[in-house]
Amino acid sequence: MANRDDFTDKTKRVLAERAGQQCSNPNCGHSTAGPSDADSKKSTLLGKAAHITAAAEGGPRYDAKLTSEERKSPENGIWLCAECADRVDKKENEHQFPVELLKHWKQFNESVTGTDYASLQDRAHYPVRKLRIVDFGGVIGDITINFGALTLFYGTSKLNQSVCDLLRTFSEREKFEQTRQPRSGVRSWNYGIIPIVEKISLGVTVLTSEPRYFAEAGKLHITLSDAKDFVVRTTTDDVAIFVGDAPLPVFSPVLNIVTIRKNFESVVFSGDSEEEFDDIRGLSTFFGVSVKEIRDCIQGVASDISLFNYNYKLENESNLLIKLSHNRDFLPIRVLSSGELKRFILDMAIRVATYSSRVRPTVMTINQSYISSLDARGWADFLEWVEKSRPPFQVVADCCYRPSEGDLSRALCYDAVGTDMAVTSFGLRTWAEFQKAESEGAKGVI
Numbered sequence: 001m002a003n004r005d006d007f008t009d010k011t012k013r014v015l016a017e018r019a020g021q022q023c024s025n026p027n028c029g030h031s032t033a034g035p036s037d038a039d040s041k042k043s044t045l046l047g048k049a050a051h052i053t054a055a056a057e058g059g060p061r062y063d064a065k066l067t068s069e070e071r072k073s074p075e076n077g078i079w080l081c082a083e084c085a086d087r088v089d090k091k092e093n094e095h096q097f098p099v100e101l102l103k104h105w106k107q108f109n110e111s112v113t114g115t116d117y118a119s120l121q122d123r124a125h126y127p128v129r130k131l132r133i134v135d136f137g138g139v140i141g142d143i144t145i146n147f148g149a150l151t152l153f154y155g156t157s158k159l160n161q162s163v164c165d166l167l168r169t170f171s172e173r174e175k176f177e178q179t180r181q182p183r184s185g186v187r188s189w190n191y192g193i194i195p196i197v198e199k200i201s202l203g204v205t206v207l208t209s210e211p212r213y214f215a216e217a218g219k220l221h222i223t224l225s226d227a228k229d230f231v232v233r234t235t236t237d238d239v240a241i242f243v244g245d246a247p248l249p250v251f252s253p254v255l256n257i258v259t260i261r262k263n264f265e266s267v268v269f270s271g272d273s274e275e276e277f278d279d280i281r282g283l284s285t286f287f288g289v290s291v292k293e294i295r296d297c298i299q300g301v302a303s304d305i306s307l308f309n310y311n312y313k314l315e316n317e318s319n320l321l322i323k324l325s326h327n328r329d330f331l332p333i334r335v336l337s338s339g340e341l342k343r344f345i346l347d348m349a350i351r352v353a354t355y356s357s358r359v360r361p362t363v364m365t366i367n368q369s370y371i372s373s374l375d376a377r378g379w380a381d382f383l384e385w386v387e388k389s390r391p392p393f394q395v396v397a398d399c400c401y402r403p404s405e406g407d408l409s410r411a412l413c414y415d416a417v418g419t420d421m422a423v424t425s426f427g428l429r430t431w432a433e434f435q436k437a438e439s440e441g442a443k444g445v446i
């Protein structure tokens, strides 16, 4: 038998701890440590450190180019439950578990378990760890979603509020106060008689083939990275916020959300005259921050950050000028094309979120449908930038299209699973699975 480059006990422990004692296969995720059944003084370990490329010649994915040191390094290992490890370690299953997939699983799991940014400071950069939705917002039953530094959703049109909207419930008083449990059992809407011309009138009744039923009461739990747990409880006519089980007398925001909303063009450029069109007061209204803060975002602390290499300057303290990467001159915002405008808003949102994160943990939420004219490459540039540059804020996106471009390895991607009328689970997908249509098999690998 050839020499085997087995992991040391220390390496196994490092792998187990990096994985948060959880199987790294995203379609499994079983805990790998627990109580012993036989002895209340003992624990049981059910995990195994598997080799990404085999420990010995002839083993699965063996890479002759690696040195013995590299082969037994934690970088060549992945923590799995015993069952998944046995599958991955079988030579005949090699084609099913290529090196890239296992590396992806490993990074992905470190992102899910929050062990990739282990320091307290880094954890503060992404405040939302978990959202539990119980009979609320179009979810039937009890669903928990884990969040990483970058979390993407697809299919949330099945919900009556996007995941970004659900998070805003914890951030904005107005959103919180408007939150109610939707009423159930609506089967039809009668739009009555609409007169078309004097002698003809039209009656319109819309029937829903499958009525959406809502529970009488719902709950939305959020767990933040500092382990604080907030709960919003709703009925059809009331909403209340709790910390754990204790009711809070008043609502105050538990996290900061910077968001891109609907119709931003009309909000940002609300002015009638051309001067008003370029005035930063529109941006201030749009992002819900003061004019001074917008000014600071443009001139001050965050001025070195630009996703698309844009440069900005202010004229007369409040008129914004932009220099696109391929242009030599600064231009007024009003001359931008629709696509450039989307990039500009995204760029500005990054600045505002960076600025905001200096004061309070911040989440940037984006509903892709609001920037749908941003091209696939622009969207991919944004997501890749978030993953690689690790900005000081968390990003959550509701995607209206499956991404066709981009290369991510740590993003947590979820497909909302259910009927058009109810979401019953959120399936965690790898990036490659997330990009494919469901019919092509966004199913589990195992």
Ligand SMILES: [Zn+2]
Pocket (backbone or CB within 6 Å): 023, 024, 025, 028, 029, 030, 080, 081, 082, 083, 084, 085
């Ligand atoms: Zn497993």
